[in-house]
Amino acid sequence: MEEKYNPEHIELYWQDAWNREKTFAVHENDGLKKYYLLEMFPYPSGRIHMGHVRNYTIGDVMARYLRMTGKNVLHPMGWDAFGMPAENAAISHKTHPKDWVENNIANMKSQLKRLGLSYDWDREVNTSVPSYYRWEQKFFIEMFKKGLAYRATSAVNWCPHCTTVLANEQVIDGKCWRCSSDVVIQEKEQWFLKITAYAEELLKDCDTLTGWPERVITMQKNWIGKSEGCEILFPLDGMDEQLRIFTTRPDTVYGITFMSIAPEHPLIGKMVTAEQRDAVRAFVDRIKKGGTKNREIEIGEKEGVFTGRYAISPFTGGKIPVFVANFVLMEYGTGAIMAVPAHDQRDFEFAKKYGLGIKVVIQPDGESLDPAAMQQAYEGTGRMVNSGEFTGTDSERGKKLVIEKVVREHKGISKINYKLRDWGISRQRYWGAPIPMVYCDTCGIQPVPEDRLPVELPMDVNITGEGESPLARHEKFVHTTCPVCHGSARRETDTMDTFMESSWYFEKYTSPAAKDSPFDQRALAYWMPVDQYIGGIEHAILHLLYARFITKVLRDLGYVQCSEPFLNLLTQGMVIKDGAKMSKSLGNIVDPENIIKQYGADTARLFILFAAPPEKDLEWSDKGVEGARRFLDRLWRLVYKYAGRVQGFSGGALPNEDEASLTIRRLTHKTIKRVTDDIKDRFHFNTCVSALMEMLNSLYEMDEKGVGETGLPAFREALDTVIILLNPFAPHITEQLNRELGNPPLTSAAWPAYNQAFIRNTSATIVVQVNGKLRGQVRVPEDSDERTVFEIASADEKIQSYVSGRPVKRLILVKNKLLNIVVGQ
RNA sequence: GCGAGGGUGGCGGAACUGGUAGACGCGCCAGACUUAGGAUCUGGUGGGCAACCGUAGGGGUUCAACUCCCCUCCCUCGCACCA
Numbered sequence: 001m002e003e004k005y006n007p008e009h010i011e012l013y014w015q016d017a018w019n020r021e022k023t024f025a026v027h028e029n030d031g032l033k034k035y036y037l038l039e040m041f042p043y044p045s046g047r048i049h050m051g052h053v054r055n056y057t058i059g060d061v062m063a064r065y066l067r068m069t070g071k072n073v074l075h076p077m078g079w080d081a082f083g084m085p086a087e088n089a090a091i092s093h094k095t096h097p098k099d100w101v102e103n104n105i106a107n108m109k110s111q112l113k114r115l116g117l118s119y120d121w122d123r124e125v126n127t128s129v130p131s132y133y134r135w136e137q138k139f140f141i142e143m144f145k146k147g148l149a150y151r152a153t154s155a156v157n158w159c160p161h162c163t164t165v166l167a168n169e170q171v172i173d174g175k176c177w178r179c180s181s182d183v184v185i186q187e188k189e190q191w192f193l194k195i196t197a198y199a200e201e202l203l204k205d206c207d208t209l210t211g212w213p214e215r216v217i218t219m220q221k222n223w224i225g226k227s228e229g230c231e232i233l234f235p236l237d238g239m240d241e242q243l244r245i246f247t248t249r250p251d252t253v254y255g256i257t258f259m260s261i262a263p264e265h266p267l268i269g270k271m272v273t274a275e276q277r278d279a280v281r282a283f284v285d286r287i288k289k290g291g292t293k294n295r296e297i298e299i300g301e302k303e304g305v306f307t308g309r310y311a312i313s314p315f316t317g318g319k320i321p322v323f324v325a326n327f328v329l330m331e332y333g334t335g336a337i338m339a340v341p342a343h344d345q346r347d348f349e350f351a352k353k354y355g356l357g358i359k360v361v362i363q364p365d366g367e368s369l370d371p372a373a374m375q376q377a378y379e380g381t382g383r384m385v386n387s388g389e390f391t392g393t394d395s396e397r398g399k400k401l402v403i404e405k406v407v408r409e410h411k412g413i414s415k416i417n418y419k420l421r422d423w424g425i426s427r428q429r430y431w432g433a434p435i436p437m438v439y440c441d442t443c444g445i446q447p448v449p450e451d452r453l454p455v456e457l458p459m460d461v462n463i464t465g466e467g468e469s470p471l472a473r474h475e476k477f478v479h480t481t482c483p484v485c486h487g488s489a490r491r492e493t494d495t496m497d498t499f500m501e502s503s504w505y506f507e508k509y510t511s512p513a514a515k516d517s518p519f520d521q522r523a524l525a526y527w528m529p530v531d532q533y534i535g536g537i538e539h540a541i542l543h544l545l546y547a548r549f550i551t552k553v554l555r556d557l558g559y560v561q562c563s564e565p566f567l568n569l570l571t572q573g574m575v576i577k578d579g580a581k582m583s584k585s586l587g588n589i590v591d592p593e594n595i596i597k598q599y600g601a602d603t604a605r606l607f608i609l610f611a612a613p614p615e616k617d618l619e620w621s622d623k624g625v626e627g628a629r630r631f632l633d634r635l636w637r638l639v640y641k642y643a644g645r646v647q648g649f650s651g652g653a654l655p656n657e658d659e660a661s662l663t664i665r666r667l668t669h670k671t672i673k674r675v676t677d678d679i680k681d682r683f684h685f686n687t688c689v690s691a692l693m694e695m696l697n698s699l700y701e702m703d704e705k706g707v708g709e710t711g712l713p714a715f716r717e718a719l720d721t722v723i724i725l726l727n728p729f730a731p732h733i734t735e736q737l738n739r740e741l742g743n744p745p746l747t748s749a750a751w752p753a754y755n756q757a758f759i760r761n762t763s764a765t766i767v768v769q770v771n772g773k774l775r776g777q778v779r780v781p782e783d784s785d786e787r788t789v790f791e792i793a794s795a796d797e798k799i800q801s802y803v804s805g806r807p808v809k810r811l812i813l814v815k816n817k818l819l820n821i822v823v824g825q
Numbered sequence: 826g827c828g829a830g831g832g833u834g835g836c837g838g839a840a841c842u843g844g845u846a847g848a849c850g851c852g853c854c855a856g857a858c859u860u861a862g863g864a865u866c867u868g869g870u871g872g873g874c875a876a877c878c879g880u881a882g883g884g885g886u887u888c889a890a891c892u893c894c895c896c897u898c899c900c901u902c903g904c905a906c907c908a
Binding site for chain 1: 826827830836841845867887889902905906907908
């Protein structure tokens with residue numbers, strides 16, 4: 001055994017062994033309980049960063065631990081390889097995206113291997129190869145045939161910098177999620193996936209995701225944004241048109257004092273009166289100029305202008321002025337609303353500004369609202385007043401009754417609205433999966449027949465980054481024949497949003513080699529769903545929602561059997577340096593490769609696991625890394641010192657034990673319990689590591705006092721135990737030390753069990769309080785009762801000084817822990 | 826504004842169902858071994874001379890509160906004119 005711990009040497013050795021022997025390859029096995037452990041796969045940007053290291057280390061600890069508990073663990077890794085950076089690199093470095101991506105993958109793969117991550121690399125998936133995306137194209141066509149994929153013109157978010165369309169989810173505060181340039185609105189024809197058809201199920205099933213963090217569920221629910229209400233038709237005075245509005249508060253219809261419509265509302269031109277035409281046009285132009293983005297960001301003051309037109313209330317027959325208002329969104333509901341200033345804060349502000357009427361129609365219990373005195377709208381429930389036939393009704397009941405009336409009289413319909421929109425997946429980009437559709441002048445839009453899939457992305461393209469997608473300029477790609485009439489036709493030249501690839505990669509991992517169908521059905525059924533998914537919080541909405549959606553679609557297409565892909569979700573915190581997220585612009589990046597070079601992968605892993613619990617942000621500390629390394633050095637030294645002396649003792653049955661051996665065993669089994677409890681379902685890896693540090697400290701203390709011959713078997717057991725317990729955290733050094741002690745490999749070892757009998761003490765240290773204040777400690781036989789402990793405590797001089805001469809009113813004993821003596825004055 | 830999660834030593838963080846607050850690590854102080862040490866080892870380290878005081882602040886429940894209840898303040902994240 002080497003005297004000094006040399007991480008590079010032993011890490012490379014074991015990594016090579018795991019590689020050669022495919023130690024972590026798994027197969028379906030009905031005799032074993034499966035566990036599918038998955039970390040979000042990376043975009044192959046070229047190098048791994050600390051965020052990756054953290055994400056994948058957390059996953060690796062769980063994978064290695066679970067294997068030791070006898071689970072059949074699927075732990076795969078792959079590459080989310082389509083996407084824009086490859087194209088950008090192609091432009092700036094004059095390389096082909098394919099080469100760039102492949103280089104990056106090779107590089108990052110070796111970096112991941114250098115971390116000692118226990119993946120089954122035989123299942124590696126690269127989303128940019130035809131054998132992967134051909135199935136995605138098949139799914140798309142199947143969705144098209146079921147009406148779940150359709151083509152439509154719509155206002156899209158256009159990023160002028162990336163020259164592409166963005167999904168709503170990809171627009172953050174009016175800016176592109178990737179490059180942060182201002183997003184502009186453009187009309188474009190593109191392909192949509194009908195995620196709204198699954199809105200209700202996606203929402204409802206949130207309640208089954210009990211293993212997800214609350215806040216992620218909330219974000220998802222929020223995003224789906226369900227609201228129940230009704231649509232009501234309001235005839236327009238002097239016109240043969242009706243204004244359709246959506247409301248969730250039908251109970252307040254008698255309180256309408258005006259109506260508001262969006263500046264983009266199609267009826268504006270028709271309904272505006274001659275006198276108001278100029279004012280309305282000026283207003284609409286001004287609002288539109290700001291663009292949707294400005295209206296969304298700047299939550300400015302509510303503004304509007306009268307159209308000159310009145311609507312007729314189907315309830316009271318009264319005339320209601322119609323305004324164009326900046327705060328009404330065309331994209332939601334019907335683009336028109338009824339305004340009830342007394343019971344809606346936005347309407348209230350608008351009414352105050354333009355001196356419009358405020359009519360109270362809901363009275364809260366025990367209060368009387370006075371329109372003139374109101375400072376804000378009352379949006380709660382109560383009793384309906386001034387509401388014709390509904391007066392006196394409870395407002396919650398009133399909602400239903402008004403809807404019933406509206407429906408009965410054909411003046412509207414009951415309606416549920418969602419904020420969720422269909423998913424626009426067309427991208428005017430080259431480096432993505434081609435959308436497998438063909439345009440024929442005689443036969444219209446046709447899917448590419450299955451036997452002609454995949455529609456391969458051509459490699460001979462000229463990427464400039466300007467104007468149309470390179471595919472649109474690729475004559476040979478564009479020209480094709482119609483699958484129906486065999487006449488000449490054009491191919492779709494848009495590619496799919498890359499979120500499409502990441503919406504089913506976890507399913508592909510179950511049978512990466514399947515050739516004639518996307519999955520091996522048996523493997524898919526065996527492994528799915530993912531038991532534990534680990535990744536960054538930044539994917540709380542986009543990726544996770546799409547993945548849930550596509551999984552439900554694949555279920556309905558007959559592939560997957562489960563409805564939800566991810567049983568448990570862990571969102572790990574960021575890696576922070578000097579109080580800020582590591583980033584190029586701040587210059588506070590720590591390169592994992594340097595850390596590994598300097599300290600070794602085990603040290604890097606150990607520090608990351610020790611410095612903070614997984615879900616919290618982690619503050620990087622160079623000094624902390626040194627501390628982690630010091631611990632491993634200490635472990636190495638202790639094993640080095642004893643390796644020779646303990647040879648020949650097996651860790652099994654121990655001979656008649658003396659007091660010293662019992663003490664060592666108590667420590668060993670207590671630590672097994674602590675580490676097991678913390679790793680099992682709490683994922684508190686930081687406290688696992690500190691328990692192991694404590695144990696090592698204690699072993700050093702024992703060493704200091706001297707371990708006699710009779711203590712060696714127990715000491716041997718202790719060393720074996722530290723090593724095996726530490727293995728998921730620092731796999732290389734432990735594997736090495738384990739071999740030095742002559743044990744079989746840890747990759748096929750079982751997680752140790754603790755024996756309660758060894759943890760038991762013969763005596764206990766009891767903390768003694770007098771009136772709740774800590775006054776001393778006594779040692780008593782284990783499991784002593786109240787009286788016994790009290791008597792022993794009373795003998796203690798210090799405690800006596802607090803108790804003597806005062807009546808003892810009560811004794812409270814927490815077994816083997818604490819005694820509280822309650823005394824009078 | 827709404828929703829979620831937080832506020833504990835100089836720092837990262839422990840304390841799982843109320844029971845010794847500050848485990849473990851970093852830093853710092855002192856000492857040992859040393860030509861030297863940024864190596865290693867040993868001891869100390871919340872504040873206060875003390876009684877005592879201390880888990881953002883203030884109330885409460887309890888024999889006992891970081892932990893439970895009420896109020897207030899602050900921080901982080903997400904959503905935000907969604908009718």
